[in-house]
Amino acid sequence: MDAVKKVDHSAMRVNQAFIIGLNILAFVLDAAWLALLVGLVMALGTAVRQPGFGFIYRSVLKPRGWVKPDVVPDNPEPHRFAQGFGAVVLLGGSVFLFLGNVLLGWGLVWLVIALAALNLFGGFCVGCAMYYWLNRLRVPGFEKAPPDGTVPGMRPKVEG
Helix, strand or coil, X not given: CCCCXXXXXXXXXHHHHHHHHHHHHHHHHCCHHHHHHHHHHHHHHHHCCCCCCXXXXXXXXXXXXXXXXXXXXXXXXXXXXXXXHHHHHHHHHHHHHHCCCHHHHHHHHHHHHHHHHHHHHHCECHHHHHHHHHHHCCCCCXXXXXXXXXXXXXXXXXXX
16 A cells, blocks of 8 residues: 555645635526536536646745645645536536536535535545445445544644
């Protein structure tokens, strides 16, 4: 098994904050196009192996010192899986919104909001926990186990 890498959790928290904020704005404005845009940014981020809204962190917030890096030993793969899964749910919700099924569409958007909020404010990543459960079941492609001493889905503890 490969060694645990380093992950900047500040970049992920910025990503989660934008996912939450923009999707709430989409709901308030009844702007299905905005929920779709957020889903596309998340999907693109997954494809390029970065938090979707990480570009805001890297180009604006971090250089100005408004958000400090929070780099900890962690596996990036579960976080990418979680973002990709969230993108699929959000894109599915957007499709339902465009088809006129607002209850299911906004329900899926709010599911993504709730899970991103649980991660941002509670430190628990449901998608990461799913990844680690699939690893434990030996599903191909889910190769990483949680860092030592870490509950699957919880933020790794930093010693010292």
